[in-house]
Amino acid sequence: MSRWIFPPHLPLLALFTFSLLAAPLWASPGTGWTDRLDASAATVPAWAKRLDARLALLEAGFDGELGVHVWKLGQERPDERYGWRDRETWYLASLIKVPVAIELMARIEAGSASLDDRLVLRRSDYVDGAGPTNWASPGSALSLRELLEPMLMVSDNTASDMLIDFLGLDSVNRRAQSLVTEPAGLGPITTLVDVRRHVYSQLHPDAFGLTGLDFIELRKLESDDHRFQWLARRLGVAPGALQLPSLDDAFRAYYGTDLNAGRLDAFAELLAALGEGRALGGDATGELLTILSRTNSGERRLKAGLGRDIRFAHKTGTQHRRACDAGIATHGEGSARQRAVIVACTRGVLNVARSEQMLAAVGRALYESGVFVDAP
Numbered sequence: 001m002s003r004w005i006f007p008p009h010l011p012l013l014a015l016f017t018f019s020l021l022a023a024p025l026w027a028s029p030g031t032g033w034t035d036r037l038d039a040s041a042a043t044v045p046a047w048a049k050r051l052d053a054r055l056a057l058l059e060a061g062f063d064g065e066l067g068v069h070v071w072k073l074g075q076e077r078p079d080e081r082y083g084w085r086d087r088e089t090w091y092l093a094s095l096i097k098v099p100v101a102i103e104l105m106a107r108i109e110a111g112s113a114s115l116d117d118r119l120v121l122r123r124s125d126y127v128d129g130a131g132p133t134n135w136a137s138p139g140s141a142l143s144l145r146e147l148l149e150p151m152l153m154v155s156d157n158t159a160s161d162m163l164i165d166f167l168g169l170d171s172v173n174r175r176a177q178s179l180v181t182e183p184a185g186l187g188p189i190t191t192l193v194d195v196r197r198h199v200y201s202q203l204h205p206d207a208f209g210l211t212g213l214d215f216i217e218l219r220k221l222e223s224d225d226h227r228f229q230w231l232a233r234r235l236g237v238a239p240g241a242l243q244l245p246s247l248d249d250a251f252r253a254y255y256g257t258d259l260n261a262g263r264l265d266a267f268a269e270l271l272a273a274l275g276e277g278r279a280l281g282g283d284a285t286g287e288l289l290t291i292l293s294r295t296n297s298g299e300r301r302l303k304a305g306l307g308r309d310i311r312f313a314h315k316t317g318t319q320h321r322r323a324c325d326a327g328i329a330t331h332g333e334g335s336a337r338q339r340a341v342i343v344a345c346t347r348g349v350l351n352v353a354r355s356e357q358m359l360a361a362v363g364r365a366l367y368e369s370g371v372f373v374d375a376p
Contacts, residue, residue, distance in 0.1 A: 131156025185266025305363025
């Protein structure tokens with residue numbers, strides 16, 4: 001039985017990738033290993049050299065851009081880190097739910113909250129997106145565990161915003177900033193409903209007054225043209241009063257801000273702090289990583305390419321022309337155990353399936369580069 005689990009369209013990608021073998025590697029704008037460390041070629045691990053070449057080929061056959069950061073974790077050797085566009089600013093989408101979870105688990109660890117504590121779901125809490133919380137009735141009392149798990153495992157936006165409201169945005173942002181050496185590497189985290197408000201306010205400033213239920217109605221519409229018409233009616237303005245010609249332009253303007261964005265090397269540092277037990281104590285770390293290992297919203301992303309012998313505790317993020325996958329990958333057991341933080345994102349491609357295909361190919365490139373094998 002093959003070790004790889006791929007979507008049916010990945011063999012076509014492989015054929016296309018091999019057709020690009022003659023492409024000049026210097027044409028790639030990836031940052032590569034040498035931008036990460038001031039080191040001679042002799043000190044660069046062989047896996048990093050192989051990965052650099054593979055990512056150049058993959059991006060050459062992709063209509064968008066790739067961003068990748070790899071951080072090998074281990075106490076018996078210096079940390080090995082690799083970056084491809086990792087010091088550029090990327091929109092992180094729902095990856096920001098990881099620092100929300102870390103702040104919550106820190107409260108649990110400190111004894112100021114319990115996962116059995118309950119929050120009451122209000123009508124104003126609903127946000128569009130996947131997850132079971134939107135199926136609960138207003139007035140339902142949901143435990144913090146019932147919000148934490150779907151926030152991470154299926155990226156439940158309503159659960160996320162309820163937890164952010166409980167924790168406070170300032171606390172979430174302070175915690176995230178405290179886990180990285182360069183705080184400027186992570187932009188401000190906002191609620192998910194405010195993400196929508198910031199996007200649609202690029203079309204008209206009054207859109208910042210829309211509610212989560214409004215965005216649920218907008219999501220039901222089949223086209224951007226219908227959304228434009230609905231938005232104009234809801235705001236009581238003529239369609240011509242909207243300030244940009246398309247929703248695509250509104251997202252592009254929003255991505256020009258630093259909200260919910262950051263460098264991939266900085267987000268990898270946050271995950272490394274979690275994986276190495278510096279963000280939380282042992283019990284809280286173990287519980288959070290266990291939940292992340294049950295994430296089922298990214299089966300066709302990095303996990304598909306990494307293969308069955310890699311355990312991956314991770315979180316995905318998806319928005320208009322943006323897709324990410326990030327987590328801690330583990331290979332082997334005991335003294336043979338190898339662990340690496342992996343953060344990978346795509347941007348520019350509208351088709352989510354195509355972005356997922358590329359993230360799976362990145363996962364396969366990582367595995368086949370030898371990142372989980374000690375250098376001889």
